[in-house]
Amino acid sequence: MVLQSLKSCRWLSCILRTPKACFWSTASGALIIQSVSNDVYQNLAVEDWIHDHMDLEKQQVLFLWRNSPAVVIGRHQNPWQECNLRLLRQKNIKLARRRSGGGTVYHDLGNINLTFFTTRKKYERMENLKLVVKALKALRPQLDVHVTDRYDILLDGQYKISGTAAKLGRTSAYHHCTLLCNADKFVLSSVLKSPYKGLKSNATPSVPASVKNLFEEDPSLTSEMLLDAIAKEYATQHHIDHHITVINPADETLLPGISIKTKELQTWEWVYGKTPKFSVSTCLNMAFKDSVLDVKVNMDVKHGRIEVCNIDLPEQWLPPGLYSQLVKSLTGSKFCPNETTALVTALLRVCPQDDELHSRWSLLCENMIMLM
Amino acid sequence: VCTHRVRSCSSIRFIKSKYVCVFDKSALKFSHQQRLFRTSAVSCGQIVQFKLSDIGEGITEVTVKEWYIKEGDSVSQFDSICEVQSDKASVTITSRYDGVIRKLHYSIDDIAFVGKPLVDIEIDASKGVAPEEDVVETPPMSHEEHTHQEIKGHKTLATPAVRRLAMENNIKLSEVVGTGKDNRILKEDILNYLAKQTGAILPPSPKAEIVPPLRKTETVPAALKDKARKIPVPVSRPIAFSGKDKTEPVTGFQKAMVKTMSAALKIPHFGYCDEIDLTQLVQLREELKPLAELRGVKLSFMPFFIKAASLGLLQYPILNASLDENCQNVTYKASHNIGVAMDTEQGLIVPNVKNVQVCSVFDIAVELNRLQSLGSAGQLGTSDLTGGTFTLSNIGTIGGTYAKPVILPPEVAIGALGKIQVLPRFNGKGEVFKAQIMNVSWSADHRIIDGATMARFSNLWKSYLENPASMLLDLK
Numbered sequence: 147m148v149l150q151s152l153k154s155c156r157w158l159s160c161i162l163r164t165p166k167a168c169f170w171s172t173a174s175g176a177l178i179i180q181s182v183s184n185d186v187y188q189n190l191a192v193e194d195w196i197h198d199h200m201d202l203e204k205q206q207v208l209f210l211w212r213n214s215p216a217v218v219i220g221r222h223q224n225p226w227q228e229c230n231l232r233l234l235r236q237k238n239i240k241l242a243r244r245r246s247g248g249g250t251v252y253h254d255l256g257n258i259n260l261t262f263f264t265t266r267k268k269y270e271r272m273e274n275l276k277l278v279v280k281a282l283k284a285l286r287p288q289l290d291v292h293v294t295d296r297y298d299i300l301l302d303g304q305y306k307i308s309g310t311a312a313k314l315g316r317t318s319a320y321h322h323c324t325l326l327c328n329a330d331k332f333v334l335s336s337v338l339k340s341p342y343k344g345l346k347s348n349a350t351p352s353v354p355a356s357v358k359n360l361f362e363e364d365p366s367l368t369s370e371m372l373l374d375a376i377a378k379e380y381a382t383q384h385h386i387d388h389h390i391t392v393i394n395p396a397d398e399t400l401l402p403g404i405s406i407k408t409k410e411l412q413t414w415e416w417v418y419g420k421t422p423k424f425s426v427s428t429c430l431n432m433a434f435k436d437s438v439l440d441v442k443v444n445m446d447v448k449h450g451r452i453e454v455c456n457i458d459l460p461e462q463w464l465p466p467g468l469y470s471q472l473v474k475s476l477t478g479s480k481f482c483p484n485e486t487t488a489l490v491t492a493l494l495r496v497c498p499q500d501d502e503l504h505s506r507w508s509l510l511c512e513n514m515i516m517l518m
Numbered sequence: 519v520c521t522h523r524v525r526s527c528s529s530i531r532f533i534k535s536k537y538v539c540v541f542d543k544s545a546l547k548f549s550h551q552q553r554l555f556r557t558s559a560v561s562c563g564q565i566v567q568f569k570l571s572d573i574g575e576g577i578t579e580v581t582v583k584e585w586y587i588k589e590g591d592s593v594s595q596f597d598s599i600c601e602v603q604s605d606k607a608s609v610t611i612t613s614r615y616d617g618v619i620r621k622l623h624y625s626i627d628d629i630a631f632v633g634k635p636l637v638d639i640e641i642d643a644s645k646g647v648a649p650e651e652d653v654v655e656t657p658p659m660s661h662e663e664h665t666h667q668e669i670k671g672h673k674t675l676a677t678p679a680v681r682r683l684a685m686e687n688n689i690k691l692s693e694v695v696g697t698g699k700d701n702r703i704l705k706e707d708i709l710n711y712l713a714k715q716t717g718a719i720l721p722p723s724p725k726a727e728i729v730p731p732l733r734k735t736e737t738v739p740a741a742l743k744d745k746a747r748k749i750p751v752p753v754s755r756p757i758a759f760s761g762k763d764k765t766e767p768v769t770g771f772q773k774a775m776v777k778t779m780s781a782a783l784k785i786p787h788f789g790y791c792d793e794i795d796l797t798q799l800v801q802l803r804e805e806l807k808p809l810a811e812l813r814g815v816k817l818s819f820m821p822f823f824i825k826a827a828s829l830g831l832l833q834y835p836i837l838n839a840s841l842d843e844n845c846q847n848v849t850y851k852a853s854h855n856i857g858v859a860m861d862t863e864q865g866l867i868v869p870n871v872k873n874v875q876v877c878s879v880f881d882i883a884v885e886l887n888r889l890q891s892l893g894s895a896g897q898l899g900t901s902d903l904t905g906g907t908f909t910l911s912n913i914g915t916i917g918g919t920y921a922k923p924v925i926l927p928p929e930v931a932i933g934a935l936g937k938i939q940v941l942p943r944f945n946g947k948g949e950v951f952k953a954q955i956m957n958v959s960w961s962a963d964h965r966i967i968d969g970a971t972m973a974r975f976s977n978l979w980k981s982y983l984e985n986p987a988s989m990l991l992d993l994k
Contacts, residue, residue, distance in 0.1 A: 199709075221601070221608040222583045235897060248606035269574050297606065312607035314573065316596065321607075348627045350603065422583070422626070451769065471777075479770030484896040488864050491903035492774035495927045496781045499840055499849070508900055515900070 176206045176384035178377050179391045186216040186242045186253060188395035191407035193313075193320060194245065196263055199403075202318050207263040208380045209322075210373050210390070213253040215330075216240040217337055220248040220311060224349035224421045226342045226481075231518075233337055243417050246322060248311030249352030252337055256328035256359065258369050260376060262321045269319035271297050271310060278308070278325070281379035285371065286364055298355070299325070305358035327369045328361040342517065347424030414480065418450040430513040434506065439463075441510070443517065447481045457510075464506060468497060476514075483518045486511070563642050565620055567635035570602075573609055578632050580604040582624045587637075591619050595677060596705050599637060602630060616677065617641040676703040683708050686760045771864050782924050786964040790972045791920050795984050796938060796954045802986050810883060820858060821882040822989075823910055823935065826982040828854040828874040829992050831908060834975040838907045840928040841966055848966055851907040857926070858886065859911035860893045868926060869898050870906035875994065910935060919957045930963040931972070 181189050189211040196207060217229050217239060225231060225241060228250040234241055253259070262274045275293040282291050290302050299308035310323040334357065360367050381388040398405055410416055423446070430441040442458040455476045459469065475489055490511040497503060573580060580602040587599055593613045602609050621638035624630050676684070676691060680703055684691050687708070694711045696703035768776060799822060810817035831838045831854050840849045857870040869889040871882055892898045911923055914937035921934035936957035943953040958980075962972045982989045 220606075222603055235895070238895070245608060246606070247603045247608035266574070271575070310606055314607055314609040316610070316612045319574075420584075475770070475773055475777075477769075478767055479773070484898075485770050485864060487898060487900055487903060488771045488867055489774040491900055492771065492778045494904055495778050498843060499928050504904070508904065512900055 174384070174386040175204070176208070176380070176386050177391065178208045178210070178380060178386075178389065179393050180210040180373070181212075181395055182392055183395045184212055184214040184255065185395070186213040186218060186240055187408050187411045188404075189213060189259070190218075190242060190244055190411050191404050192393070192395045192401065193261055193322070194407045194411075195401050195404050197245075197313065197315055197318050197320055200263070200318070202263055202265045202268075206268070206384065207261075208377065209261040209263065210377065211259045211261070212255050212257065212369065213259070214240075215252075215254045215333070216242055217250060217252055218242045218244050219250045220350055220352075221245055221313075221420070222247060222350045222422060223250060223352070224345065224347050224424055225418060226421075226424075226518075227340055227345050227347060227349060228352055229337050230339055230341055232341070237333070237337075239333075239337060241417055242411060243420060244311065246311035246313040246320070247350065249309065249350065250338060251309055251324050252329065252334040253324070254329050254333070256326070256330065256361070256369065258325045258327060258373055260323055260325065264319055264321075266314060266317055266319045269312070269314060269321065271312060271321045274321050275299060275308070275310065275323065277379055277383060278323070278376055281375040282360075282372070284379065285375040286367070289360075289363065297323075299323075301358050301360070301363060304356065306355040307358060307360060309355075325372060326357055326359045327367060327372055328359050331357060331359065342426075344426050344428030345424055346427065347422060349422045349424065414450070414482070418480070418482065421447070421450050423448045423453075426517060428517065430510075432509055432513055434509060441513075443514070445481070445517075450481055452476050452479055452481055457514075459510070464510070465498075465503070468503075468507070472511075481518050483515045486515050486518060490515075563617065563640040565638050565640050566615060566617070568599075568614060568637050568639050570611065570630055570632050570634060570636040572632055573604060573607070577604050579629050580609065580632070582626060582628050582630050583608070584626065585622060587619050589619050589622060593617060593619060593639065594682070611636065613639065615639050615641055680705050680708060687758060775865065778927065779924065781927050785925050785927065785930075787922075787925060787961045788964045788967075788969065788972075789922055789959060789961050790969065790976060791957060791959045792976055792980060794956050794958060794980050795943065796956050797952075799983050799986050800938070800954045810880065813880070815880070815883050816887055817883050818886070819938075820886055820910070820912060821879045822983065822986070823912075824856050824858070824871060824874055824882050824886075825877070825879050825993075826979050826989060827856060827908065827910060827933070828877075829982060829989065830975045830979040832875065832992075832994075833978060834971055836967060836971060837931045837962065837975055839930055839966065840907070841930060841963065845965060853905075853907065855905050855907045857906035857909035857929075858889070859909060859913075860890070861916070862893050863896065867893060867898065867903065868906060868909055869893060869902040870909075872905065878993075909933070914938065914956065921959045923959060923961045925961055925963060930967055932961050934959045934961075 181192060183189060192209065192211070196209065200207065215237070217225075217234060219225050219228050219241070221244065223243070225243075229241070231241070233239075251257075260274075260278065264270070272293065275297060279291050279293055279299060282289050291299055291307070292303075293299055297310035298306050301307045307326045308323050310321065312321040313319065338352075338354070360372065377390050378388050393400065395401070395404060395408070413419075426443065426445045426447065428443055430439075430443055432439045432441060439460065442456075444454070444456040444458075445452050446454040455473050457469075457473065464472075471493060472490070475493060476486070479485055479489055490507070494504065494507060497507065570580070581604070582600060583603050584601040585599075586601070587593060587597070593599065594616050595613055597613050599611045599613050599619075602611060617639040619637055620640045623635050623637060630636060676696070681691065683705060684694070684703075689708060689711060691703060694703050694707050697707055698704045796819075799819065803817065803819060803822070807817050835850050836848070838851050838854055840851060841847075842849070853872065854874040855870040855872050856874050857868040860867045860869060869892075871877070871885045871889070874882060877885070889898065889902060892902065906926070906929065908929060909923075909926055909932045911921075911932065911934045913921055913923075914935050917937055919936040919939075921936065923932045923934040925932050936959070938954050938956045940952055941955045942950050943955070945951050958976065960972055960976055982992075
């Protein structure tokens with residue numbers, strides 16, 4: 147396997163749709179690239195960039211990448227429904243929303259990602275997955291792996307080792323999939339379990355599956371070996387040299403406009419704001435002094451912001467003026483614990499300075515924040 | 519039941535309609551099914567039904583997930599119309615025509631069928647039926663050079679959408695090489711031209727952004743004390759400014775800030791400023807920094823400022839008090855919960871260090887480290903952000919000397935610390951020496967605090983910091 151660094155952007159610019167291109171007409175029909183970065187946002191941005199700017203008519207692309215711990219949700223999913231956001235924040239695990247459809251996955255360095263870029267016409271997921279299976283079997287013939295009609299790859303007929311998603315644009319398309327080599331299954335199962343109750347939405351739900359690492363089947367396997375095997379098979383099928391070109395997703399000269407794409411993928415508006423409309427209908431059990439209060443809460447969240455908020459408090463538990471101020475402030479505010487904390491603590495400054503009132507307010511607000 | 523949506527703009531011109539409708543503006547309800555009356559008087563454009571094209575893999579139906587346009591919007595060829603999903607594939611449907619959207623055939627979460635109409639687009643009559651045809655006329659614009667038609671005697675071929683894109687980005691069509699049929703200039707050609715010119719692919723209407731120096735990115739090491747001392751560099755925009763004003767509602771935290779600040783400015787503020795010579799403190803901190811690091815703590819100047827403030831508050835407890843709403847009672851707070859203003863992505867957040875009166879300088883440093891890392895991770899809890907009795911704002915890390923800080927209710931005083939500058943000063947012998955000077959600006963509630971009290975507090979605080987050894991005498 148030969149790793150070759152891209153030295154000048156002129157080479158890559160020839161792949162862009164520039165007329166009278168000097169280089170690509172003699173270049174091969176396919177290209178294999180690998181990212182040096184483990185940042186999920188940077189790598190997703192590379193996918194966007196290739197999708198938007200490369201002419202895949204003459205040259206298909208296979209993109210290999212791995213990420214440091216991150217949860218990646220599908221384009222039309224609801225992060226509150228899909229994962230334990232509190233745990234993610236605590237463990238500093240990133241949350242990303244990709245542009246392709248499908249379900250939620252957990253990435254870490256023990257998981258490899260493969261993206262197959264083709265023109266829209268040549269979009270063919272089954273072929274790509276068969277290629278992966280062929281590569282795995284060539285590496286370890288005894289592996290019992292096969293592709294299901296849901297575009298999953300199963301190990302031993304029951305454990306999911308790969309999930310698929312795709313994005314189709316006007317002229318180009320990509321199909322990407324994961325492959326579990328040696329991921330942390332414990333973290334995976336804990337972060338992909340949502341603690342949030344009472345959520346109702348039309349967002350695409352994930353289908354949970356039992357997973358297994360290839361490493362568990364054969365401890366001699368490493369991520370590098372798997373990446374190499376797949377690249378080799380791709381090279382064979384596309385009649386190209388077994389070269390993997392390394393790219394740096396932070397290189398603006400090579401990939402003009404990539405930093406804007408990377409930034410956009412990290413914005414709150416994209417990650418949380420693109421959640422389809424949903425409602426939260428739950429009951430807070432608040433222990434106050436000697437009793438337990440059952441407080442029904444109903445909220446509608448659109449674009450990640452609270453559109454409607456109803457908190458069913460016992461009469462006079464909070465002064466009515468204060469209650470309405472709370473509801474008014476929450477309306478239009480992000481469904482986000484950080485924003486809500488800042489908001490309610492700021493509001494507390496203009497409340498009457500009464501210890502009892504303050505403790506009631508804090509109790510209610512803390513419970514509300516737990517919903518987010 | 520026929521549900522109608524009537525656009526309540528000044529130019530409603532519906533005449534021909536299959537449905538009889540008596541409408542009362544106040545009773546209008548917007549339904550999911552958005553159907554517009556077909557206008558007959560306004561434009562005589564042809565309505566084309568844009569059908570959902572083949573997705574591939576034998577897929578016959580998809581779910582509509584998001585609309586990027588609404589009825590009445592103008593679209594250009596290649597603009598995104600909607601996002602649909604089918605079996606883990608998300609598909610962006612783009613327009614084939616230039617025109618105005620007249621009807622959306624589906625709502626969000628509906629199933630759409632391949633081969634069936636997705637949207638109705640009204641194509642401008644003057645353009646004719648086949649929108650792919652090139653338009654060679656000159657649009658009536660003043661930027662003639664950008665829509666220049668003749669290159670070496672040949673006419674440039676480009677659709678109006680492409681011409682508009684070129685004009686918005688100050689590109690001469692004559693300089694762009696067309697890759698379409700008959701050298702027609704396509705949208706991609708403009709984008710490629712742009713990429714080469716500016717080294718960046720930027721959207722046609724850029725949002726003007728000034729990058730504030732304290733915003734954290736992954737590439738900025740958190741340990742740098744001077745990281746925020748850079749002068750904000752305005753990002754230069756080589757592309758023509760075609761931006762529009764953007765109005766958004768004030769929501770969430772911003773709304774709460776409006777309330778807090780409005781209440782704050784009801785307090786009659788008076789200001790008091792002074793200059794502190796921190797030469798000795800700078801030296802002391804240099805000595806203590808490695809000791810703190812050994813214990814795993816980053817030691818800045820703030821713990822000293824905070825502790826000195828607490829010692830001062832012991833002598834002038836009225837500065838650590840709270841006035842009730844009717845100004846009837848003053849409550850002298852027992853705890854010195856000193857707030858530290860923090861600039862985060864949210865905006866201004868003020869977590870406080872609890873009970874400074876019983877904390878050592880090191881304890882305060884530990885707590886500050888904890889609050890700072892929680893603050894930058896956006897994970898401060900309500901208890902960290904409430905209960906403050908006195909605030910210090912270290913605006914000097916961003917820059918500036920004197921300030922006029924605003925008191926945060928229900929407190930009665932606040933101090934803003936400017937940046938530490940190396941300045942020439944005279945010593946006792948009349949010699950010039952290098953001094954580390956910092957300015958402090960106090961604001962206090964003039965209803966219960968008088969100037970003399972503030973001045974004496976400030977002098978005491980200043981004396982502790984100018985001669986740190988004196989703090990040892992009074993440390994509890």
